[in-house]
Amino acid sequence: MTSSINRYSYNPTNFPQFEQLSASQNQAERSHPSAPLKDRSHEEAFPVRLASTRIKRSSGAGREFALKRNKPIKGVGYSTQPAVTASTGTSKPGVLCMTDGMDLCVGVAVGGEKPSQNAGKARVFHVMPENRRAQWEIKSYIEGLRSQGYAAKAAIHGGDSSSRSSVSKIQAIEATLGAMDVPIEFSSTGAGANNGNGPLGAVVEENGTVRFVTNLVK
Numbered sequence: 001m002t003s004s005i006n007r008y009s010y011n012p013t014n015f016p017q018f019e020q021l022s023a024s025q026n027q028a029e030r031s032h033p034s035a036p037l038k039d040r041s042h043e044e045a046f047p048v049r050l051a052s053t054r055i056k057r058s059s060g061a062g063r064e065f066a067l068k069r070n071k072p073i074k075g076v077g078y079s080t081q082p083a084v085t086a087s088t089g090t091s092k093p094g095v096l097c098m099t100d101g102m103d104l105c106v107g108v109a110v111g112g113e114k115p116s117q118n119a120g121k122a123r124v125f126h127v128m129p130e131n132r133r134a135q136w137e138i139k140s141y142i143e144g145l146r147s148q149g150y151a152a153k154a155a156i157h158g159g160d161s162s163s164r165s166s167v168s169k170i171q172a173i174e175a176t177l178g179a180m181d182v183p184i185e186f187s188s189t190g191a192g193a194n195n196g197n198g199p200l201g202a203v204v205e206e207n208g209t210v211r212f213v214t215n216l217v218k
Helices: 023-029 048-053 134-147 164-179
Strands: 007-010 018-020 064-066 073-076 086-090 097-099 106-114 119-127 151-158 184-189 200-204 210-213 215-217
Touching: 007 023, 018 048, 064 210, 073 086, 086 097, 097 119, 106 134, 106 164, 106 200, 106 210, 119 134, 119 200, 119 210, 134 151, 134 164, 151 164, 151 200, 164 184
Parallel strands: 064 215, 073 097, 151 184
Antiparallel strands: 007 018, 007 073, 086 119, 097 200, 106 119, 106 151, 200 210
């Protein structure tokens, strides 16, 4: 079921440079191959063409992720159901989880770190203003991380400062994170009106730290 596959390979000689994995390729990459695939039939696909236009040569700007041919990424679009928020995550080192296409929408990246075990978890949420339960889903995920001994942190990116609904959703997310004392590594919001929002991603490093990403480089 291709609508459930959210892994994409990178090929710099093609356009789009991201291509959805086949069912067999996806199965080979899964950490838990016997588990059922998540139903993503209510989600719009990850915007591969838009994300492909973001890829630049490294400029040392920071928050970069260097794409590799042999390392698929996990991409997520947005949910078409207001009661469900689209997200993707991983605990596997080196795998970028990301979203894009955030004009009115906002991306929230959450990292969980357990330094004593060199373990980390990362999840990226694509929140539409209509996703009325988004902040509670994010809260629930963070509570789950903490119950497993992970220290949580977050980053926020996207949204449109000229949209009341977009600003309201960003404020609700920030209030939820603040009430939970979750450190926000950066909050870069509001540029959607000028098409100024880029991608947002998170990756678990080999030492278990989680790094947030806003620039894709080749």
